[in-house]
Amino acid sequence: MVHRVTGYLMLLCLVTAACLYLGPLAQLVGRRHLMVTVHEWSGITLPVPFLLGLLSPAFRADLRRLNRFAVYDRQWLRAVRRRRTSPEARPAGKFNAGQKLYAGWIAGAVLVMMFTGLLMWFMGLLPFISRTSAILVHDILAWAITFVVLGHLRKAFEDPEARLGMRTGHVSLSWAQRHHSRWLREEREGDAAADAVDRRMT
Template identity: 75%
Template sequence: MTSTAGSPAPTAAPTQPEPGGRIRRFTRAERLVHRTTGLLMLLCLATAVCLYIGPVAQLVGRRRLMITVHEWSGVLLPLPLLLGLLSRELRADLRRLNRFASYDRQWLRAARRRLTRPQDRPAGKFNAGQKLWAGWIAGAVLVMTATGLLMWFTRLLPFVSRTSAIFVHDCLAWAVAVVLAGHVRQALRDPEARRGMRTGHVGRRWAQRHHSRWLTDDPDGTRTVE
């Protein structure tokens, strides 16, 4: 760890390539949080389908079991991230996701103009689209959990009607399903990004092409603020 001039916080050593030209992108803890959160999210969506879509509900049956799995998978949904906060690397990545730099605005402008060359879209470890996705899904999970609890414990907030909670919960559930489908679609189009989440490492050439700021002395790629 070193400190840059004028910066009160220590700076981590620049990202180093792994043997074979690969770079570590995610730690085991980060990958575990991602997988567990994804599994709980899929359980929520799958059981919601079994509860609210008539033909599927009739085919599956066991409504009480579906309700129980849906409720508990929703309650547990924030837990992986909360436990993951014990990881210094995950906390550092959350700070990166929460920092919107000038080059992120350039990335968004390039995306709106539908530029196809990744090098025309400067990005740090996470691009602007990933940062927006992370912020949106985090807020959605909080609202879904809150409205789910209001539906489960109707006396938790007596001044909020159960009907209102159900309306918000259902509308947001559809929005989450659509956005999550887009997230999966983007992942399927990028095998190297999936490999990074599966193994923790990505190719240096891929990183240079899609996340060039991550490999420079830019704070988004090298600084760990404690």
């Protein structure tokens, strides 16, 4: 749910930004004041799903996974560069190295976009930073985010089972073995340990 709501807010930001930035699209859509308002508030609420997600232990566990870059993540990156596709060549936990890099980059980019957006919204916030500088950084980073998000969406549409897992919370064993073999091993070891504890208690 955090991923989905954040994604909708990000798409709303990008679409309204396009309606404000691209002349032909701005003329077609009109209602500039509405577009500005929606853009500002969708941007300022982007961190809200993340903050609400912190109430969930499962979400906090995923954040810890995303925040750890292990030896096998470097192996995964090397395998990608060498175009190796076997599970042994691309060992990955619940999140692969590409997903970890994307999550870190997009989190930093959103913070910078919010900061520069607030500077433009409230011009007197930091008077020693010019509005022109804030606009320049905001615009360049907006284009970078657009291309990165499009790449993220392309990868998602290439993997229907990953999308199914995002919607339902379940994936097949064969998919997990191909794409997240280390995570599958960790889950099995955890289940085996839990069974052993249950047997001892009974």
